[in-house]
Amino acid sequence: MTPAPTLEHAARLDAQDPLAHCRERFTLPPGVIYLDGNSLGALPRSVLARVARAVEHEWGVGLIRSWNEADWYPAPQRVGGRIAPLIGAHADEVIVADSTSINLFKVLAAALRMRAGRRRILGERGNFPTDAYVASGAAELMNVEFVALEPEAVAAAIDERVAIVSLTHVNYKTGRMYDMAGITRRAHAAGALVVWDLCHTAGAMSCALNACQADFAVGCGYKYLNGDPGAPGFVFIARRHQELVHQPLTGWFGHARPFDFSDDYVPGRGMAACWSARLPSSA
Numbered sequence: 001m002t003p004a005p006t007l008e009h010a011a012r013l014d015a016q017d018p019l020a021h022c023r024e025r026f027t028l029p030p031g032v033i034y035l036d037g038n039s040l041g042a043l044p045r046s047v048l049a050r051v052a053r054a055v056e057h058e059w060g061v062g063l064i065r066s067w068n069e070a071d072w073y074p075a076p077q078r079v080g081g082r083i084a085p086l087i088g089a090h091a092d093e094v095i096v097a098d099s100t101s102i103n104l105f106k107v108l109a110a111a112l113r114m115r116a117g118r119r120r121i122l123g124e125r126g127n128f129p130t131d132a133y134v135a136s137g138a139a140e141l142m143n144v145e146f147v148a149l150e151p152e153a154v155a156a157a158i159d160e161r162v163a164i165v166s167l168t169h170v171n172y173k174t175g176r177m178y179d180m181a182g183i184t185r186r187a188h189a190a191g192a193l194v195v196w197d198l199c200h201t202a203g204a205m206s207c208a209l210n211a212c213q214a215d216f217a218v219g220c221g222y223k224y225l226n227g228d229p230g231a232p233g234f235v236f237i238a239r240r241h242q243e244l245v246h247q248p249l250t251g252w253f254g255h256a257r258p259f260d261f262s263d264d265y266v267p268g269r270g271m272a273a274c275w276s277a278r279l280p281s282s283a
């Protein structure tokens with residue numbers, strides 16, 4: 001029988017923890033043991049001064065000049081490039097923009113276009129609700145069906161009817177983790193594409209998107225990446241797909257030259273076309 005945990009035992013484990021020094025990088029109210037980083041990460045100490053500078057100096061003094069002088073404009077690519085190594089991606093495969101739900105819609109619609117003729121998005125029961133809601137919405141709009149199965153049944157159901165397998169790598173309630181390489185291999189063998197939601201992976205678990213030949217991924221910035229509550233999400237598109245992707249939310253920042261203010265939409269190159277409209281607040 002496992003002995004009941006004691007305070008002394010926990011303190012001993014803390015003392016042996018190779019990451020114990022990281023505790024000092026975060027502020028928490030005295031006495032709080034915070035185990036909700038899966039919902040909203042704790043505030044990193046360094047953010048206080050950085051946010052003050054952004055608000056007081058970059059916005060307050062620099063005003064519109066800060067788009068260039070404070071590097072606001074390339075922030076989605078810059079921050080995406082810093083997330084990339086955490087998820088096993090190249091810097092030019094990740095952009096930070098919009099929310100996870102919106103990014104999921106963008107990649108589902110883009111992937112459905114790449115598999116025109118196939119009529120099914122395959123998902124899982126018990127996934128975080130937004131994943132099912134967005135998949136249902138995209139399916140309705142694109143005139144295909146969304147089928148959600150128990151997690152154990154997903155792999156066997158991947159066949160030639162499936163356009164996209166859309167799964168969350170680590171489940172938000174159970175912590176159950178999919179075999180990313182195995183599912184992706186199986187989907188590709190059936191001619192399908194895979195979209196991975198990394199909300200509970202990025203910053204917490206190792207993840208090797210490119211080693212697994214992943215196609216698309218999305219994730220959020222405010223959980224284990226410790227962004228603020230309004231922090232934008234991120235989106236990954238494998239290099240080999242970037243020229244083929246037409247995501248449907250063609251906002252002005254996805255334009256090749258947004259400040260031309262032209263009447264016609266010309267998509268930016270690579271991941272730039274995935275930035276619909278929003279400046280990352282916590283960049």
Ligand SMILES: Cc1ncc(COP(=O)(O)O)c(C=O)c1O
Nearest residue numbers: 099100101128130168172199220
């Ligand atoms: C797995 C998963 N996907 C998506 C979301 C929602 O993300 P957003 O609010 O950025 O759309 C969450 C939020 O907790 C989540 O846990």
